[in-house]
Amino acid sequence: MHPTKITFYERFEPIILSGDKTITIRDEAESHYVPGTRVAVHTYETDRWFCDIEIRSVTPIQFDDLNEEHARQEHLSLEDLKRIIRDIYPELDSLYVIEYRLLARDPAG
Numbered sequence: 001m002h003p004t005k006i007t008f009y010e011r012f013e014p015i016i017l018s019g020d021k022t023i024t025i026r027d028e029a030e031s032h033y034v035p036g037t038r039v040a041v042h043t044y045e046t047d048r049w050f051c052d053i054e055i056r057s058v059t060p061i062q063f064d065d066l067n068e069e070h071a072r073q074e075h076l077s078l079e080d081l082k083r084i085i086r087d088i089y090p091e092l093d094s095l096y097v098i099e100y101r102l103l104a105r106d107p108a109g
C-alpha cells in the first residue's frame, strides 16, 4: 500500500500553501510515494491537516549534488537548504527529491 500522508514542520506551512515550495527532500524511509497519487499534508508537531498535494516524481539525489535549482524549488538559499537537510539527516548522503503540486487547502487556514 502506498503512503497517503506526509508531515512537514509547521514553519514551512505558509510557503507550501503559497505554492512557492514544490519539493521536499527526504530519506529512504519516506521515499515510497507514488507519482500521480494524492497525499494529505499534516504538521509534524500537532498532526493538523492543512492541505493535499499530488506527487509528481520521486528522484534519488546525493547530498553533494543538491544545487541552486533544488534550493529555488524549496524557496530557500542553497546554503540554508543544505543546513536544514544536515540538521534533519546528519551524515546521510543518499536522499530523495519528492516533487509535488498543491491540490487543496484548508479553507479556514
Ligand SMILES: CC(=O)Nc1ccn([C@H]2C[C@H](O)[C@@H](CO)O2)c(=O)n1
Binding pocket: 007, 008, 009, 012, 023, 024, 025, 026, 044, 074, 084, 085, 088
Ligand atoms: C519528520 C521529518 O523529517 N519531517 C520533515 C522533513 C523535511 N521537511 C522539509 C524541510 C525542507 O524544506 C525540506 C527538505 O527536507 O523538507 C519537513 O518540513 N519536515
